[in-house]
Amino acid sequence: MNVEERYLSAKEQYAAIGVxxxxxxxxxxxxxISMHCWQGDDVIGFDGADSLSGGxxxxxxxxxxxxxxxxxxxxxxxxxxxxxxxxRINLHASYAIFEDGQAVDRDRLEPKxxxxxxxxxxxxxxGLDFNPTLFSHAKAERFTLSSPxxxxxxxxxxxxxACIRISQYFAEELGSPCLMNxxxxxxxxxxxxxxxxxxxxLKEALDNILSMDYDKEKVLVAVESKVFGIGMEACTVGSHxxxxxxxxxxxxxxxxxxxxxxPTEMVSDKISAMLPxxxxxxxxxxxxxxxxxxxxxxxxxxxxxIAKEIVVHDALGRVLIGLDFFDATINRIAAWVTGMRNxxxxxxxxxxxxxxxxxxxxxxxxxxxxxxxxxxxKNYPFGDVWDYFxxxxxxxxxxxxxxxxxxxxxxxxxxxx
Ligand code: RNT
Ligand code: ZN
Numbered sequence: 039m040n041v042e043e044r045y046l047s048a049k050e051q052y053a054a055i056g057v058x059x060x061x062x063x064x065x066x067x068x069x070x071i072s073m074h075c076w077q078g079d080d081v082i083g084f085d086g087a088d089s090l091s092g093g094x095x096x097x098x099x100x101x102x103x104x105x106x107x108x109x110x111x112x113x114x115x116x117x118x119x120x121x122x123x124x125x126r127i128n129l130h131a132s133y134a135i136f137e138d139g140q141a142v143d144r145d146r147l148e149p150k151x152x153x154x155x156x157x158x159x160x161x162x163x164x165g166l167d168f169n170p171t172l173f174s175h176a177k178a179e180r181f182t183l184s185s186p187x188x189x190x191x192x193x194x195x196x197x198x199x200a201c202i203r204i205s206q207y208f209a210e211e212l213g214s215p216c217l218m219n220x221x222x223x224x225x226x227x228x229x230x231x232x233x234x235x236x237x238x239x240l241k242e243a244l245d246n247i248l249s250m251d252y253d254k255e256k257v258l259v260a261v262e263s264k265v266f267g268i269g270m271e272a273c274t275v276g277s278h279x280x281x282x283x284x285x286x287x288x289x290x291x292x293x294x295x296x297x298x299x300x301p302t303e304m305v306s307d308k309i310s311a312m313l314p315x316x317x318x319x320x321x322x323x324x325x326x327x328x329x330x331x332x333x334x335x336x337x338x339x340x341x342x343x344i345a346k347e348i349v350v351h352d353a354l355g356r357v358l359i360g361l362d363f364f365d366a367t368i369n370r371i372a373a374w375v376t377g378m379r380n381x382x383x384x385x386x387x388x389x390x391x392x393x394x395x396x397x398x399x400x401x402x403x404x405x406x407x408x409x410x411x412x413x414x415x416k417n418y419p420f421g422d423v424w425d426y427f428x429x430x431x432x433x434x435x436x437x438x439x440x441x442x443x444x445x446x447x448x449x450x451x452x453x454x455x
């Protein structure tokens with residue numbers, strides 16, 4: 039059977055349980071996922087850092103990482119050509135592109151330092167998202183926005199303000215709101231004497247940043263919490279409760295990173311706890327393994343559950359999906375493509391649920407059918423719908439895309455220093 043025939047058969051099987059595959063495909067087509075630029079170069083950027091700091095880590099030395107903007111852009115292009123649909127690119131401030139003599143420190147960044155990225159995005163019809171970079175910098179060796187040193191705080195406050203201006207520039211140039219997410223690595227290795235003092239300073243620093251004049255329709259500021267980092271095992275200043283309260287009181291977004299909670303705590307369960315209180319919610323979808331290890335997304339239970347929580351509450355327009363992983367032990371393009379395609383597969387899987395029926399079972403307290411149906415759905419011909427979607431979008435089916443990645447590795451990546 040060819041792809042169409044397989045699809046038609048799948049369509050019938052889904053129709054028999056009240057699921058419209060056409061509608062599912064249409065919805066999936068409209069989802070833009072924000073692909074993080076930093077998988078391409080192990081989170082190094084172009085503003086001078088030679089290693090990563092801030093309690094996050096890439097491990098591995100797979101050859102061919104991007105070391106120039108041209109290489110990173112070419113790699114992003116290669117990845118996007120293998121991913122169905124239209125997406126967004128998530129940049130970090132450390133990916134500024136300076137012309138000769140333009141280099142400035144992070145508190146002085148301007149839109150012009152990102153003009154090449156805007157050009158890149160515009161030519162491809164992509165939206166851009168942004169992140170201030172409060173790590174991998176001499177002034178971020180200890181604390182940043184919560185630093186006891188007023189000058190260090192000032193530096194990072196100015197950096198975040200500069201990033202809001204750059205985000206607004208992205209939004210205006212590309213006609214699409216820009217999510218600007220703040221994550222800081224501040225915290226204590228061991229039990230601190232006082233947990234409040236730094237949190238109080240962080241609150242004031244955020245207030246200061248947000249007091250600037252910017253267009254809230256264009257720049258969606260988010261704050262990203264974390265339970266611990268390497269070297270900050272005892273306490274992070276920007277914890278979940280801190281930021282969730284801050285976001286709610288100050289009308290900004292909360293960003294949930296799926297690697298930033300206790301290993302038995304699931305982001306999938308948090309989405310429906312946030313939606314009644316926030317118009318929008320942002321995600322960094324990642325895959326923690328024993329710790330915040332940022333592995334490439336697998337099509338696993340938690341990814342399916344995250345996608346389900348977004349889809350069944352009709353929140354595709356309210357939950358901003360971004361990816362956040364960095365694996366340097368495998369081909370980096372393959373990492374992007376696998377992660378992005380898995381996120382999309384999870385969304386499609388959720389879009390193919392007979393949700394009305396499942397909710398009826400649940401409301402009748404018929405948990406037996408909820409369990410049985412959800413399990414049987416796993417063997418429905420979801421892969422045939424996915425293949426059809428890929429074909430419609432002119433991207434290779436199944437692992438066919440790996441041939442193209444291998445070719446690119448041979449012709450391009452292997453030639454890099
Ligand atoms: C770190 C956070 C943060 C970073 C990126 C590079 O634990 O997840 O989002 O991964 O900003
Ligand atoms: Zn993150």
